[in-house]
Amino acid sequence: MVGRDIADLFKRESRPSGENLLEIKGLTTERITGIDLSVRKGEVLGIAGLMGAGRSELAKAIVGYDRRLGGTVSMNGIPVPPDSPHAAIVAGIGFAPEDRKHEALLMFRSILDNAALCVADRTSSFGLFSRRKALDVVSPLAAKMAIKAPDLDVPVAKLSGGNQQKVVLARWLARQPMLLILDEPTRGIDIGAKAEIYRLIEELAAGGIGLILISSEMPELIGLADRVLVMAEGRITAELNRPHIDETSILRHAMPRPALQREGLAP
Structure with a gap:
């Protein structure tokens, strides 16, 4: 393959x-x-x-x-x-657990929400989630990880196992551990x-x-x-x-x- x-x-x-x-x-x-x-x-x-x-x-x-x-x-x-x-x-320290579906991912939330989960300090304005800031952080990482999805609003439940794992890794790359x-x-x-x-x-x-x-x-x-x-x-x-x-x-x-x-x- x-x-x-x-x-x-x-x-x-x-x-x-x-x-x-x-x-x-x-x-x-x-x-x-x-x-x-x-x-x-x-x-x-x-x-x-x-x-x-x-x-x-x-x-x-x-x-x-x-x-x-x-x-x-x-x-x-x-x-x-x-x-x-x-x-x-x-x-x-970052941690990608073995059971990504139950211990790492919010399965019915989007790629963007999941990947931005640990960088609230960089993706919020006045304490509120900023979609623009989140896209600025996550979009380059999604491209780097070659996450295969039409856009970052796709729920991770709809991704393949490999792409779900890439979302978990993108989350920690955003955190720069x-x-x-x-x-x-x-x-x-x-x-x-x-x-x-x-x-x-x-x-x-x-x-x-x-x-x-x-x-x-x-x-x-x-x-x-x-x-x-x-x-x-x-x-x-x-x-x-x-x-x-x-x-x-x-x-x-x-x-x-x-x-x-x-x-x-x-x-």
């Missing part, structure tokens, strides 16, 4: 490491325990694991959706208050939209934005991530660095301990 082999979608360039952007120490909720990680500017950090490993729960803990029981989250050395999505946004968390960003979309999202990830990283990529697609993690953290049972079980990011290593560390014991791979 995109006129080339799927392997050609991952033509990432090696990037020099930037300074630390996100620092997490001992992050604990009801679903994850003792998470330590960092993300550098311009880095794509992959998060791998089987279903139920705690990957999405980690993302929601970082952005304040899940209640923090322990640990700290800092951006540029400044602590991010717990349990507050607003505080995370103010700190420069320093860190963007993408949870299964290509699930349920066609190969053409996948290729566009891969290009966007590479472009954002090249521009110095830090990214956390949570994915069940091994080729995405292997092709896009600078490092991969593997999770099992709510904990980080391994850190894999290039050129040692491969499917066998990811799967071995993603297996819960009882499964490893049955296979004779753990004491």
